[in-house]
Every structure is written in structure tokens, then in C-alpha cells.
Amino acid sequence: MKSELNKLFGDFLSIFFPRECGCCGCVLKYQEKFICIACDFHLPYTNYHEYSDNDTARQLWGKAPLEEACSFLFMQKDSRVERLIYQIKYNNQPFLAEYFGYQYGLKLSEVKAYQDIDFVIPVPLHSSKLRKRGYNQSTYFGRGIARAMEIPLREDILVRKKATISQTGKGRLERYENVSDIFDCQNTVLMDNVHILLVDDVLTTGATIISAALVLFESFDCRISVATLARA
Structure with a gap:
């Protein structure tokens, strides 16, 4: 009743x-x-979390010594996933990112390679963009993953110290130059050999997430895996 x-x-x-x-x-x-x-x-689910030798991992090979890398969805132009990302980023619906993050977290928790993750770090926005948008979509995605995997979400470690112009229309080299030296780490003490899951919304060239990973490697004794909501 x-x-x-x-x-x-x-x-x-x-x-x-x-x-x-x-x-x-x-x-x-x-x-x-x-x-x-x-x-x-x-929806075009990649199932990349099921095997280490996937296209997301291959795209990032040689750029940073990552443990694992995966993406949840394929994104093509004028597709369901592109509309989903638009709704999340520009139409004030970050809860969609958290929903999909939770679904992905459930899947990652079943894979041995991700079961020793200590915490999740979202790729941060610069404070100016955060004020304008009102939220960081990658934080919501990471929050969903962390909740499903029952591990902490850490927003107090990685900071974005420089605002960057849009990557749209830039070539691969220009994208890497645009995001070089834009991140920094807070004065935080972490245990040795900590395993971090670095998360972002969309993987394109990988320039942003590699820049963030390298700063973490320089600052801590850590291992890093990567997960993104989608890959273009």
C-alpha cells in the first residue's frame, strides 16, 4: 500500500x-x-576497469608511471554521453556525475588492482572557475566513487594555482603547454606508498590529468591510478 x-x-x-x-x-x-x-x-560502457591494457591506459603510458587507468564511458560528438557531460558541467546537474561515480565505484571495488586504493583525489578547478560554476564536477564524480568504495575523498591535497584558457581547438602540444605547472600540493603529510585514485570528468589528450599526477609524484611517496567518467 x-x-x-x-x-x-x-x-x-x-x-x-x-x-x-x-x-x-x-x-x-x-x-x-x-x-x-x-x-x-x-550507453557505451568501456569496461576498461576489467583489464589493464586498455586505450585509456595506453594513451597515458610513458607520460607518468601510473598503476592503472580506466574510463567509464566512450564519448562521441552529438551522443548521449556528450549531452550527459554538458548537463553535468554547464546545466547545474553535478548529481549526475555523483550517480555515475557511484556506479563506477561499485565496479572498481570488484577489481583487485583497485582494491588497495587509499583515497580519491579529484582534479581541482581554479578558484575563479569554481566561483563561476559553483561546483567542481570532478569532485562529484570522485564523491560517488569514494562512497561506493567506502574510502575517503580528499579535496585538501591538490590545488589548481593557475587559471587556464579553454583547451578547445588546441593541438596536442598546445594542450600540454597550457596545463604545465598549473597544480600544486598543500603542505600535507601522507603515509608512504599511498595509493591514490586521481579522477576527472573527461579524458581528451590526457594533458590535465598527467600534469596533476606529476605534481603528486613530486610531492609524495605514492602510487597513482586514474579514472575518468568518459573519454573523447
Whole structure:
């Protein structure tokens, strides 16, 4: 009886405040949460967490001594995933990043290579962009992962000391030059050989996440793995 009343109340609310799928924009049904069943079925999941020799890892090989690297989704132009990322970054829906982070965290927790992660660090935004947007989408993604894996999220370690101009339209070399020396670490003491999961929303050239990883390597005795919500 209670579940029927909840359904009726949810259906009533949806008339006036319809909830939309974060991927396709259709109105969600009562039992659907954040994305519709059709999008959940058709989303291009990479399954990269299941094997170390994947395209995300290969893209970052030789640039930093990472333990593991993976991405949750493939992103193509004009796709469901591109709309999802847009909703997260520019349409004030960071909870979508946390939702997908939680789903990915459940999967990562089942893989031996990720089971000794000590904490999650999101790639930070510069304070000026954080004030403008109001949130860091990578923090929400990391929060979901950390909650699913039952490990801490650490926002007090890595800081972005320089604002950068958009990477859009830049070549690979220009992207690396644009993000060189933009991160710093707080004066924090960490245990030796700590295993960090560094997370970001989208992997393109990898320039930003490599820049962040190198600063962490310079500052601490650590091992670093990488996880991103999507890869372009």
C-alpha cells in the first residue's frame, strides 16, 4: 500500500515537475532515476576497469608511471554521453556525475588492482572557475566513487594555482603547454606508498590529468591510478 501511494505521489509531482533523463532529455518514469532505461541500456560502457591494457591506459603510458587507468564511458560528438557531460558541467546537474561515480565505484571495488586504493583525489578547478560554476564536477564524480568504495575523498591535497584558457581547438602540444605547472600540493603529510585514485570528468589528450599526477609524484611517496567518467 505504501509503495503504491509513493508511486501515485511521484506520478502527481511529475505532472508539474517532470524529471528528465540526463542523457536523452525524455521524461523519466517513476521507477527511473537520473537516466531512462533505454539510455542505460545503450550507453557505451568501456569496461576498461576489467583489464589493464586498455586505450585509456595506453594513451597515458610513458607520460607518468601510473598503476592503472580506466574510463567509464566512450564519448562521441552529438551522443548521449556528450549531452550527459554538458548537463553535468554547464546545466547545474553535478548529481549526475555523483550517480555515475557511484556506479563506477561499485565496479572498481570488484577489481583487485583497485582494491588497495587509499583515497580519491579529484582534479581541482581554479578558484575563479569554481566561483563561476559553483561546483567542481570532478569532485562529484570522485564523491560517488569514494562512497561506493567506502574510502575517503580528499579535496585538501591538490590545488589548481593557475587559471587556464579553454583547451578547445588546441593541438596536442598546445594542450600540454597550457596545463604545465598549473597544480600544486598543500603542505600535507601522507603515509608512504599511498595509493591514490586521481579522477576527472573527461579524458581528451590526457594533458590535465598527467600534469596533476606529476605534481603528486613530486610531492609524495605514492602510487597513482586514474579514472575518468568518459573519454573523447
